[in-house]
Structure formats: structure tokens, C-alpha cells
Amino acid sequence: MNSTLSYLTRKKGGKKLGLTDVLSYVYLISGVVIMFGPILWLILSSFKTSGEIVKFPPRFLPYRQQTAVVEGYPEPLPLYSVTLADGTTQTLAQVRRVGLEAQLVDPVNPGNLIKVNINQRQPLESVYFGLENYKEGIESFNFGLYLWNSIVVTVTATLLTLLVNSMAAFALSKYKFRGRQTIFMVMISTLMVPLSVVLVPVFLVITNVGWNNNLLGIIVPAAATPTGVFLLRQYMLTIPDELIDAARIDGASEWRIYSQIILPLAKPALAVLTIFSVMWRWNDFLWPLIVLSRSEYFTLQVGLASFQGELNVQWNLILAMTVLTLLPITFIFGLLQENITTGIATTGLK
Amino acid sequence: MKKVFALFLLVAVLLSACAPAATPAPLATEVPAPTTVPATAVPTEVPPTMVPVELRFTYYADGVEADVMQPLLDKFMAENPGITVVLDVVPYKTIDEQLPVQLESGAGPDLARITNFGAYKTKLLDLRPILADSAYYEANFPAPILEALNYGGFPDTLTVTGPYVNKTLFDQASIALPGEGATWQEWTEATDKVAKATGVQYAIAIDRTGHRFAGPAMSMGATLINAENGFTVDTPGFRAFAEIVKGWHDQGLTPKEVWLGAEPVNSCIAAFKSGQLVMCMSGSWQINGVAKDVGDAFDWVVVPNPSGEGGSTGIAGGSAVVAFASSKHPAEVAKLMEFLIKAENYSAFSAGTLALPAHKEVAAQGVEFKTDNPLVLAALAAYTKEVSKLTDQAVSLNVHPYAFAYYRNSANRIAQYLTGELTLDEMLVNLQQDIDKAIAEAQK
């Protein structure tokens, strides 16, 4: 009992690898498999052809059928491993297939047409990480433009969010003024209401403001997130007021107090809000889908959705493009992993 | 970290310089310059012929439609240097959910490709007075569709529902395909035998939508549309087919993900393409995808819709290119419409997308579909034959103004019946209420 439970407690400077350590590592490593396995599967699938994607049972790696250029045939022919009537197997190239019969030739000696039942041939395949899905995906929509839009939206919306939220949080945490409680309570109570239930009225407002089909329509409305204000305010409350008083005595203006004292001290909270804002804006789907209907303003997520028709879904392209949208955020996370995770941890979200 | 933050702050400060509460103009300059400026910005006294006009065409694609449409538009723009047409390819979801709201708010496009024929009535632009040859337009498209569209557009594709069958599996099981006139019961038994004989997992399935469901139900005698042009779902034919589909689910003959999963498009065609399903009741729009994805794996055929008391009918469907009354450039829209309904252009679209033409002249000439796959040609021929067999009900369902209230609600309610959440009686009562409420709300 003791040993199994001791891993629940903090341990200082334990040198030898106890049972609890082993259990911990087992847990963490299975965590890696469970967290990353699905993403790896997505990546592998994104290299498969649309035909291979629907095959069952699925195979881990993407395959392509081997082909050979055979004399007398303009196109490369697909290769099969064929079990012949005498029981031997041979690699043959298929010329055509008629019903249940396949007509093949020997690629080395193409004169002689061999006819076999289609069940007697197995396609010769090799692992192949082809970029066809990526190429077709990028070509079939304006990838560069959508990427640019996504970046513009993410960067400007994040900066705007940081600015207005931190200003409001500063006022709400460091001043006593009439209406402060009311403003804070109203913001907090909307914290719980999801945007998806007010889509219709928000759309009405956007249309009247004239931001329909305008990137501003997705940048500005989300900038005043109550979550951000709440998070920053809670953090700023922990900054001692004495610093501000001292600065005032030195004659600093309120803006200077905000920009030179509060902001640098609230850095961990700002870092957390930054990554959240980047994440929200980059992944935002429902809102851009509603505001934007002209392709020159599409963001990546909206462009991605246009692979879904009424009747058909182009899975191979969706998977490949999804992998592409994951790249930037994964890259940023990979670079700033340490900062982000410690940032969230140190904010503490009190 | 400190310095990174300083950088952030710098840009934040940059932004605050243009005070978010005040005009956000400097932000807008970061947006890639839109090409839309001239059309609305130029004052009206300039002669209209001199003004380059931009038309926005909201489009969705099931497959290659946009790739086929773009060259046609390029050709149009080359012929009409004063007009630019921008094809906005959006998710189908946008057409379905967003477009009606956009139009109502006055922010709609000039043209769109739609499927819900009855939904836009008053918002469509009557083409008859503005087309140079309106008689040609009216003569070449089915009158019920044009009426449903208020003469505001034309059907660019004609689709019909009907089953795909894996012929190779029938051959391997040495079972003959049930012929014309076979019932759904007979098909269920035959495909079950084939599946058992060949070791394939599933026998038979139908797409999850009231649209595909209606054809078999009507073939079994359902009269979905009542005398008052409303819906009556509780008919013996509808019950009978619902019970058949329930039987497929209970006996494990059908891939349950089609009706109970969450694919955005719940079609049995994916299971069919993978060779795990003997028969899939879908429609003519799948031909292209089936041919491409099945490839050489097996032979497939399109068979006539199974028969019953009500005959043997699929349901008509398809999409339409429509123009909106809110367009500021009706003359240019008319020009584009004229171009698109010209037999050669319409035919080029049908040929490239392997879609059945709804255009009489084009259909009479015959379309040279861009394929040499005999299976595809046979399937196109089979579906063409199905079009000629459509019953009156099957045609009018497609153009009914509240068809979509029936399609969507029936898919959801029937799914509840299939999982056992509702009994057949409860399902029919609830479905009837859903449709009635939706229509009542829409008519308020």
C-alpha cells in the first residue's frame, strides 16, 4: 500500500528507480502514445490515395501500386504478382481487365498475353509517401491567400486582444471607480454563455456595422473576451499597489504606470493569453464560416471546410490540408513549449 | 522572453495608435487588397458600359464542378471584357445555412449554385424579361423546376436516385442480379445471400436523408405530398419501407454508420467503394467518385429502382445556378446566364462533371462524357433511364418549397426509430409534428 501510494506524494532527490518511478514512466509513456498516436495516424493517412483511404482493413503506411513501362504500351502499366496455372508466381504487368478476367503481359517479354482470373493476382505495392494530396489540395484552393488571411487575423486579433483586455483589466484591478463592480459582474456572467447560441444576433450586428465579408468582422468582435479580462485582472490583483503609489509620487502618468509597471509585471498572464488567443483565432471555424463568404477573405479553416460538398467529402484532401494547418501551431508550440507551459503554470489562475 | 514581449508590445502600441474605438482604417490596409472596389465605388453617371463590373458567384462543389466551371467563366470573361466573375467556392454548409441569412441581410452574392429550389422564391431575379432569348430558356428546362425557381435560374445538373450494385460479388456468388421489377424485399434477400456467400460484411444500405428514402417509400406506395400540397408521412408505403430499413439494421445487413454516425454526408457510398457492401442506394452524382475510387477493384452497375405497389421510382434532384434580385448588375447577370445555358457551354459542363443534363437541347444532342470507362457510360445510361421513370410525386417533391424540412427532419427522426429510441408510431407522429411546425413557423 505504501509503495504504490508513495508516488502520489512529492519526492525529493530519490536516486534509485523504485516501483513508483517505473509506474510513473509507464503512465507517461502510454500518455505519449495516446496523445501523439492519433496525430501520427492522421499524418500517415494524409499520404494515402482516395482509393486507399476507404480500404479495409486499413494499413499503417501509405502504399502505391508499382508500375512498369512496357514496350508497346504508351502508359506505364500496373504490376501484379500472379499465381499461374502451374502454381508458380510471376510478376506481370496488367494491360486490361475484363470482368473477372485480367489480361497481363510479362514486362520483359511483352509479346504474349496471359489471361488469369482476377483472384489470382495480387497488386505489387510499395510504401510511398507521395505528396499528391498536398499538391492537389494546395492547388485546388488558394492556399497562400488563406494562409495569409489566417496569419493576419491571428496576429492582429491577438495584439488587439492583449491591448484592450490588459487596459480593461488594469482599470478593473487597480482603480476604485463608480460602475467597476457592475462592469465586472456583467462581463463574468457572459463568460458562461457560449458564442454558438448567439450566432444569429451577432451576425445581425456585424451586418449592420458593415463587417460582413470583412476580416475586421472576425478580428474585432472576439477581441474583448471576458476570459482574457478575467485572467489578467486576477493576475494584476496580485501586483502590490505600493508600486503604483510610489510611481504616482514620482509624477508618472497613469498611462506610464500601465505601460511601464503593470504590463511588464503581468507578463506571465499576458503570455498565457497570447497563446490562447493565437489558438482560438487560428482554430476558429464557426464564426469565420458565418462572416466570410467571399473567397478572398477565407481563412484556412474555412477553406478546408469547402472540401465538403453536399454529397461528397474529399477525405484525402481534407486530411492532407488538416496536417498543413497543424504545422504552424505545432512549430510555434515546439519553439515556445517551455515558455507556454511554465507561463500557464506560473499564472496560477488564482 | 522579455524582449519577445517588448516586440509584442511594440505592435500593440502601433495598433493602439489608431485607437480601436475610433476608425480601424489602418488595420484594413493590412488586408490583401480586395478586387471589389470599382463596382460599387464608381458614381452612376459614368456610362455603365465603361465600368468594369464584378459579379460574385457563390459556388459549392461535390467533386470537380468548380474546376470545370472556372474555364467556362474564363471563356465568358474573354468574350465580355467589361465583366469579371469571381467564383467563391464555399462549403456546402454555407450554401445551406448561411446564404439565406446573407440574402436577407442584403449582403448576398449576385449568383449562387443552390440545391434547395423552393427556399428563395421572392429573392430570385426573374430572368425572363432580361434574357435576350427568354423563349429558349423557358423551352429548354423542365417547367416545374423553373417555376420552383421563380424563373430565377436554371438547373445545371439533373440527378436521380438509384442503387449501385457490386456486380463482381454477384458473379463470385454465382447469383443472378434480380431483374427489372424486383422488389426491395427480393433485393434484400439476394444481396444478403451474396454477402454471405462471398464473406462480405454488408448486404444493403441507403443514404441517410429523407431524399433517398422517399424513392423506395413511394415505390412501395407512399404518397408523401397530400392534396393540400403539405406532407403526410404516415402512409402504408412509408411505414413499409421504414420497417425494411429497420430490419436491415436489426439483422446487421447494413453498415450502421450511415444512419447512426456523424459523417457530414451520410452516404453508404464509402462502404460500397471499399467493397464491403453489396448494394448502396444513392444517386447519379456518385458516378464520378465511384469510378475513380473503385478503379479496378470490382465491377459495379447501376440497377433500376426496385419496384412495389407505387411503381419503380427514384427521386429527382440536382443543383441550380440562380441569380438574386438584390444584384446590382442584372444586365451582366443576364449575359452570364445566357452564356451558361448555351447548349455548347452547358454540354461542356455536363461532360466534364459526368452529370446528367437537365437541358432539353443538350439532352437531345447527347453529351460526350469525358470518360472511356464502360462502367461509367453504362451507369449514366441506366440513370438516364431512371429519369424517364420518375413519378409525378417524385418530381414534385424535388421542387416542393418545404422539401428540405421533410429531408432533414426525416433523417433525424428515422434514425431515432432505427436506434430504438422511438417506436414506428412515435416516429411518424414526431416527424409529422416537426414538419408541420417548421412550415407553420416559416409561414408566419
Added chain:
Amino acid sequence: MFLLTKTKQVSNLFSRAFSPLYEFFVAILDMLFGIIQRLVGVRGMPYVFVLPNLLIFGIFILFPMLLNFLYAFTGGSSFLPLERPWVGPANFERLLLCENYLEPRTCSEDLFWRAIYNTIGYVFFQVALMVLFSLLTALILNRNLKARGFFRGVFFYPVLLSPIVVALIWKWILQENGLINGILTSLGRDKIPFLVNAQWAQILIILISVWAFMGFYTLILLAGLQSIPADLYEAAALDGANAWQSFSRITMPLLMPTMVVVLVLSLIRAVQVFDIVFAFTGGGPGTATLYLVQYIYNYGFSSPNKQFGLAAAASLLMAGVLIVLTVIQMLAQREEN
């Protein structure tokens, strides 16, 4: 490690290049706000600071929420409030009309009540599992292990993915012809109908939500754990406390405030669940995973015949309950403090 030093170099380079510019802008803004401060005085400054956020918030969040009242009391399918006929409380009556509230099928809007019961079940189990797994992970990550930073990142990574992508990935794995069933068949087992069996779908939705968000709560709890002074444990060990005792007497009580934060945040998120389910099961099979927000979305936006009034009424009822919950929670916290 190399990458980290590299980014530091790059950012240093950047800030060196930009810092004069930055100083310049700070100076300009200083002047601007100096003028404002002279106009409104120090007492007016908090209003100036709060104004931009308040404007955006008021126009794009608060005002639309209030507009919802207008929608809720009107009918018809028009989207413009002024064109909608007044129907009074008819929409609320429709939603609340039930013969037996415990039996959704006796209700006029049976789906609304199914959604309510589904949501309650989901919230309960999801929050419980979320707290349990994040706590366990945080406790393990708090130990003195190798590569802690790496593991922390691993558990956090899914938090960055969009809900749509999360649903797509898992659907891809769990669908009938997906990876897991492929493995099962090759082992000679039967396929499991993950997505089409009501119980499986409900369980999987919960597990996937935990998969997607637990990294976030783990970090918060980890921070809570690290703020517990180490000497408390040392003292307890000297007093002969065993592992369980120090966990239950020191760790748990001191972690309580953090736990409350986690509990509340995950509760809010659970009640609002939408995107993941929408893309993963679409509310199915049948209505097994139809939750409140999706019910509202279905009627308000995605239905071909939109019933904005009904959707708005439902969202007001939901918002009412949520606000009551928030207030109760705040009062409870105040009591505790």
C-alpha cells in the same frame, strides 16, 4: 535545447532592431495619454482604460445577447427582428410544455428535453474524469522524473488542436473501417460499433473531451502542487506520516483552491460543449449525444427552416441556468474565503 537558444538569439536580434522604434511609440502614446489625462483627470482615467474593451464587448457580446430576448418573443423565419411577428411567451411554452418532465417523449419539444438530460449526464462524468486524470497526471509530473518538460508538453499538445480536427482525428480512428477496428479484425475479433452504439458514443465523447483538454487543467494543478512548500512534507515525514497521510492531509487540502478553479472551468466548458460533438457524432446515434448548444444551433442556424425564436428562447433558458450556477459558485467561494 538548440532551438531554444536559437529563438532567444533571434528575438534578441529583433528587439535590438525594434527597441528604438518601440521607445518612440511609447513616447508618442505617453504624450497622447498625457493630454487625455489632463482633460479627464486621474479619476477619469480608469474609464479611458476600460472604454475600448467595453465598447467592443457591449456591441458584439452584450448587445447581441440582449437581442436574443427580442428573438425569443417573436416568431417566423425572418432574421430581421423588425420583420418578426410578436408571439409573446409562445416559444417558452413550447419548450416547457411536458406531461412528464422525466420522460422527454411526452414533451412538446422532446429533443430539447433529451438534450438537457444528455447534457447533465455528460457534464457530470466529463468533469469527474477530467479532474481525476488531470490530477493524476499533475501528481506524476510533479515528481522528480527525467524529461518532465517534454512530458508536460506532450499532454498539453492536444489543447492546441481545433475541436474540428480533434473530432476528425478520432472519427478517423474509431469509425467502423477505422484503425481500431482494423486491429481488432486482424486479431480475429469482431468489430466494435464505436460510433453507432449509443453507450459507446456517449462514453467516447467524454473520453475524447478529456483527451483534448486535460493538458490545460494538468498545468493548472501542477502549478498548485508546486506552490505547496516542500518543508511541509519534510516535517510530516519526520513525524512518521506515510505517503497516503501526507497526500490526504497536506496535498489535498492545500490543493483545494486550485481544484475549485479547475472544477469551475471544466464545468463551464462541459456545459458549453459543441464543436467536438458536432463533428464527431453529430448528436447521434439517434439523439444519444445531442447536447444543449447543438440543439440551439440546429434550430437557430443549421436547420433549412430556421426557427430563431425557439433557439433564442432555449438559449435564454440555458443562459439563465448558467448565470445562477456562476453566482452560486461565487457565493460558495466567498464563504470558503
